[in-house]
Amino acid sequence: MYKNVLQAIDGIEIYPLISFGIFFLFFLGLLLYVALMDKKYLEAMSSVPCINDEDEITTGGLRQ
Template identity: 70%
Template sequence: MYKNVLQAIDGIEIYPLISFTIFFVFFLGLIVYVILMDKKYVKAMSAIACENETEDTTFEGLKQ
């Protein structure tokens, strides 16, 4: 039933192409962004989780 409804709409065949193009361009851009990222920044951000935390990072500590 739904197939017949969608086939009756003029120009409906362009929407899957637009969706695929947006999907492909987004992930291609994301891959390029990751490849071109500053490696020092990535290394510094990955080391944050391993550092010994002595500061109060709770919500109450941020109010000061």
Template identity: 60%
Template sequence: MDKNVLQSIAGVEIYPLISLAIFFLFFLGLLLYVVRANRQHLRSMSEMPLLSDEEIQQHLNHDVIC
């Protein structure tokens, strides 16, 4: 039954190509973000869960200034 329903939709063959393109572009964008990311910022963000509230404020203030 589902096969008959999908075959009755005009232009249904384009949807898998659109979904593949969206999938590819999303991960390409994610890859570009990771490659171009500021390593120092990522390092300070990864250390934040281990810091006290005062140290976090100091890091955030330092990031805003720089």
């Protein structure tokens, strides 16, 4: 039943291409964002869960 409904819609074949394009551009943008992130910032953020509230450590320019 659903197959017949979707086949009856004119121009339906463009939607999978549009969705793939959106997914691909988002994924590519996310990869570029992660690749270009500041490494000092990543190192500072990786140690955040291990730091107590009383600790005053400056790492990579970030005061925690």
